[in-house]
Amino acid sequence: MHDSIGIPACFSFSTGQRQADDEPASVGRSGQSVFMSVYRTKLAGQCRLITVTWCRNLLLHGLSISVQGIDGDEHYRCKVELKPWYFWRKQGSKHFIVDGRSVDVVWDLKAAKFNGETEPRSDYYVAIVCEDEVVLLLGDQKKDAYRKTGCRPSLIEPILVSRREHVFGKKKFSTRVKFNDKGNFHDISVECNNCTTTSSNNSSDGFDPVLEISVDGKLAIRIKHLQWKFRGNESINVGKNGVQVFWDVHDWLFGSGPRHGVFIFNPIPSSSSSISVPSSSLTPMPQEVNSASGDYDNATGSSRFCLFLYAWKVE
Secondary structure (H helix, E strand, O other), rough: OOOOOOOHHHOOOOOHHHHHHHHHHHHHHOEEEEEEEEEEEOOOOOOEEEEEEEEEEEOEEEEEEEEEEOOOOEEEEEEEEEOOHHHHHHHEEEEEEEEEEEEEEEHHHOOOOOOOOOOOOOEEEEEEEEEEEEEEEOOOOOOHHHHHHOOOOOOOOOOOEEEEEEEEEOOOEEEEEEEOOOOOOOEEEEEEEEEEEEEEOOOOEEEEEEEEEEEEEEEEEEEEEOOOOEEEEEEEEEEOEEEEEHHHHHHHOOOOEEEEEEEEEEEEEEHHHOOOOOOOOOOOOOOOOOOOOOOEEEOOEEEEOOEOOOOEEOO
């Protein structure tokens, strides 16, 4: 279901696979930061994926919620544009139908603190309600959300299966992420530096780009001679967990116009946490994790979280 209000450019994607294919190009043209979180939970009698998208540019924040249809397409969508002068839109609700069941999206962003970020950090809630249950609740004002909706929590806990972030910068890109529900937030930064190479006669030969990925302020991966190793992967330790990191920065080095590097952070199951995959410039992006729906751990029968970071270079 589509509403009639204006929407940010980053919400103008089509549905289904075409949306995933068009997403980077659409974001690059709009120049807007976009954070997309995908949750798996039960709604309208079926296990579905719910995508929550936050968008930000110089003038506004935007919020979009889409619900997967039975056939896997995104049939149902609710969009909210939060322009500074639209004060009444910072609190409200919207209603749509999913497979004959009534679904309500209720939000309160009046006091939300964004702290310069794309999505709010505190003092807000966004609730999705179906059949007198709050099937998904975001934000820290949970008591206010239950009181406003008058509904009980769902018996099934939603699972965050993937997160896609589009960020813009000149050479350094940062984000915060939790790799599991019970873990702590970790600060991740990606930086690409052009180092000058020197020949034997002390003359400057040119630039040798170096890629550095840090976690919580500590260097985790450093890739020299990036022009030959623009694709690859390595396994690192984040706290007590193993995380496999994939990168593809071909467009940074050889592209033109708006261009982005892609970084995937995929937690390694505890049963295989000792596995280390060597770095390789020819390593392709993994098909099993290159999906908005996240990866699936057959050993535990649960979803494994996956972070996709799209780092857009701004000259």
